[in-house]
Amino acid sequence: MKRILLLTLPLLAACGPRYGMRVPDGLVKKLPYETRIELLEAENDLALAIDRVDEAGNEIVRARDNIRRARSRAQAAEAELDRAEDTVSKEVAQLTIDEAEARVKYLRAKQHVNVALLDVEQLALRCAFARFELARVTAARKAKVEGSERLEPKEFEEQVAECDAEVKEERAELGKDTSDETQAREAWEARKAALAKKTFDAAASPYVENL
Numbered sequence: 001m002k003r004i005l006l007l008t009l010p011l012l013a014a015c016g017p018r019y020g021m022r023v024p025d026g027l028v029k030k031l032p033y034e035t036r037i038e039l040l041e042a043e044n045d046l047a048l049a050i051d052r053v054d055e056a057g058n059e060i061v062r063a064r065d066n067i068r069r070a071r072s073r074a075q076a077a078e079a080e081l082d083r084a085e086d087t088v089s090k091e092v093a094q095l096t097i098d099e100a101e102a103r104v105k106y107l108r109a110k111q112h113v114n115v116a117l118l119d120v121e122q123l124a125l126r127c128a129f130a131r132f133e134l135a136r137v138t139a140a141r142k143a144k145v146e147g148s149e150r151l152e153p154k155e156f157e158e159q160v161a162e163c164d165a166e167v168k169e170e171r172a173e174l175g176k177d178t179s180d181e182t183q184a185r186e187a188w189e190a191r192k193a194a195l196a197k198k199t200f201d202a203a204a205s206p207y208v209e210n211l
Contacts, residue, residue: 019126019163021156023136030145042135049121049128056118063111067104074100095195102191106184113177120170127163134160 028036074097081093134156140148 019130019159021130021133021159023133023140023151023156024147027140027145027147027151028136031139031143035139035143038139039132039135042132046125046128046132049125053118053121053125056114056121060111060114060118063107063114067107067111070100070103070107074104092195092198095191095198099188099191099195102184102188106181106188109177109181109184113174113181116170116174116177120167120174123163123170124167127160127167130156130160130163 077093077096077100081090081097084090084093134153137148137151137153137156140151141153
């Protein structure tokens with residue numbers, strides 16, 4: 001875990017000046033062991049933020065795969081509709097098309113949320129990085145490490161506060177996207193229920209694929 005953090009810190013700092021104020025590594029290396037232990041909580045928070053970014057990215061990949069499958073399902077149903085000879089088969093094929101199209105619409109709405117959430121989690125990671133640097137400067141000043149007197153803890157505190165405020169604002173903006181996703185899911189659930197009812201009136205219908 002610590003190795004991952006050591007590799008991540010330079011990458012975060014290299015991404016740009018935005019919330020990228022750092023404590024020189026040379027000062028941290030001078031910290032006594034008992035003081036370094038105090039940084040563990042901030043390190044853990046940073047590791048969790050990294051995990052959330054990874055999971056948000058994975059969710060985008062999963063949604064992309066689900067959209068691809070839903071499109072294929074709709075195409076297969078359209079082909080089945082062309083081949084259907086009796087009324088019931090045609091109705092089932094059409095309901096399958098409707099369900100697949102509603103599924104794609106829902107998944108696209110969900111993907112829109114996923115992408116926005118990834119942006120928020122990436123920003124939250126920068127906030128975790130800023131809090132980690134605040135912990136480092138606090139530890140360095142507490143241990144009276146030579147050179148730490150040139151660092152202003154207040155500047156690091158302001159960096160954290162500004163970043164957290166931006167994350168809060170961006171999370172609030174996710175509300176509209178989440179509402180659209182909910183509506184699209186409800187529409188898909190209705191189509192799925194109609195298909196299940198037509199095919200043996202069961203949620204376990206072989207015509208119905210759950211996400």
